[in-house]
Amino acid sequence: MRIIVLVLSIFFFASCNKTKEKVSKERILFIVSNQHTYGDTKLNSANHFGEIVSAYDVLIKEGYQVDFVSPKGGAIPLGYLNTSDSIQKHYLYDEHLMGKLKATQKPQDISPSNYKAVYYVGGGSAMFGVPEDKNIQKISMAIYNSNGIVSAICHGTAGIVNLKTDDGAYLYANREVNGFPDMFENKNAQYYQTFPFSIEETIKERGGKFLYSKKGWDNFYKIDGRLITGQDPTAAATVAKEIIKQLNTLRK
Numbered sequence: 001m002r003i004i005v006l007v008l009s010i011f012f013f014a015s016c017n018k019t020k021e022k023v024s025k026e027r028i029l030f031i032v033s034n035q036h037t038y039g040d041t042k043l044n045s046a047n048h049f050g051e052i053v054s055a056y057d058v059l060i061k062e063g064y065q066v067d068f069v070s071p072k073g074g075a076i077p078l079g080y081l082n083t084s085d086s087i088q089k090h091y092l093y094d095e096h097l098m099g100k101l102k103a104t105q106k107p108q109d110i111s112p113s114n115y116k117a118v119y120y121v122g123g124g125s126a127m128f129g130v131p132e133d134k135n136i137q138k139i140s141m142a143i144y145n146s147n148g149i150v151s152a153i154c155h156g157t158a159g160i161v162n163l164k165t166d167d168g169a170y171l172y173a174n175r176e177v178n179g180f181p182d183m184f185e186n187k188n189a190q191y192y193q194t195f196p197f198s199i200e201e202t203i204k205e206r207g208g209k210f211l212y213s214k215k216g217w218d219n220f221y222k223i224d225g226r227l228i229t230g231q232d233p234t235a236a237a238t239v240a241k242e243i244i245k246q247l248n249t250l251r252k
Contacts, residue, residue, distance in 0.1 A: 027065040028243065029115045029143070030056070031136060031159055032104060033125035034072045039194030046079025048123035051153045051236045052101075053091040055119055058240035066100075067115075071129045071136065073106035080123060080233075107135035112142035117243050122154030122180065122233075127195050130159045137163055144171070144226065149246055151228040153236050154180045160229075161202045173207035175224040178231050181212040226250075 030052065038045045056066055070076055078101065083089045091097050118140045120126065130136060140163055144150050150171065152160050157179025163171040182200045185192050203210045212231055213220035221230040221238050226246060230239040 026063070026247070027067060027115050028059055029110065029118045029139070030066055030068045031118055031120045031130060031140070031156070032068055032070045032076050032101075033121075033123075033129045034070045034074070034076055035125040035128035036077045038124055038191045039128070041190060041194055043191055043194075044077070044079065045124040045128070045191075046077040047121050047125050048080045048154065048233060049078045049092075050080060050082060050085065050088055050233045051122050051156070052078075053087055053097070054233065054236035055153070055240035056091070056097065057087050058237050059244070062244050064116075064244075067110075068100050068104040069107060069110050069136065069139070070104040071107065071133045073104055073109070075102050076104055077125060107133065107139060110139050112139050113146065115143050115148065116247055117149035117151060118143055119239070119243070120152035120156035120159035122152075122156035124155065124191060126155040127158050131161055131196070141165070141171070147226075147250060149226045149228060149243055151230075151239050151243055152179060153230040153239055154232050155199065157203075157229055158197075158199050160227075161197070161199065161206070170206045170208065172203060172224075172227060174209070175227055176209045176211055176222045177203055177224065177227060178210060178212050178220065178222045178229045179203075180232060181210070181216075183212075183214065184216055184232075 032047045035045050037043055059066055140150055150160060160171060165171055179199045182198055200210050211222055217232055217234050219234045219238055221235040223242055228239055228242050230236060
């Protein structure tokens with residue numbers, strides 16, 4: 001599959017279209033990447049805007065607050081834009097969200113105790129910077145160990161491959177998990193050659209049960225305890241809804 005990326009510069013945003021968030025004490029942390037290219041090439045890479053806003057829209061309408069963290073903090077590249085999608089078009093001009101994406105937080109500025117869940121965003125950029133960031137790993141596991149949720153969408157699953165429990169086991173060992181599968185990658189393409197690893201193969205090699213839909217783009221996702229993963233952008237909103245369901249269950 002050929003991945004076409006359009007990188008959006010976010011040094012500006014409109015102030016005429018601000019989505020109101022309900023007041024809530026509960027917060028979700030979105031994990032994004034600062035990577036602008038595929039590896040050291042000149043090929044543009046980006047965070048998947050649709051995967052951000054589809055989940056964001058669900059969460060804030062249920063009263064959750066959403067923050068963003070990236071390895072370096074600051075502005076991040078956005079791409080895979082579809083302005084014919086009403087949700088994407090709306091948030092492209094949302095002052096509040098675009099302001100957050102312009103000024104993502106650094107890992108050292110995050111207090112894990114403030115969050116109920118993490119959500120790893122996909123897009124080609126997700127393969128770089130995030131998976132190996134030990135501070136982000138510590139944040140995610142601190143939230144998980146406090147009875148929180150770890151979730152990921154599409155290539156965002158790359159971010160969980162190095163997560164380990166206190167006993168040294170991989171978080172996803174012997175558990176059902178998914179993300180963007182190899183069968184939909186173009187392994188001969190230049191973009192894929194820059195990937196530091198295969199999400200699917202790495203998870204399998206480390207004891208995870210990587211499951212996926214061969215049809216694709218059909219809202220496929222897996223839930224295994226407090227680990228929630230979606231295959232591609234079509235599952236982003238569903239992953240967010242499942243986060244909410246899980247948190248509601250955990251409160252009982």
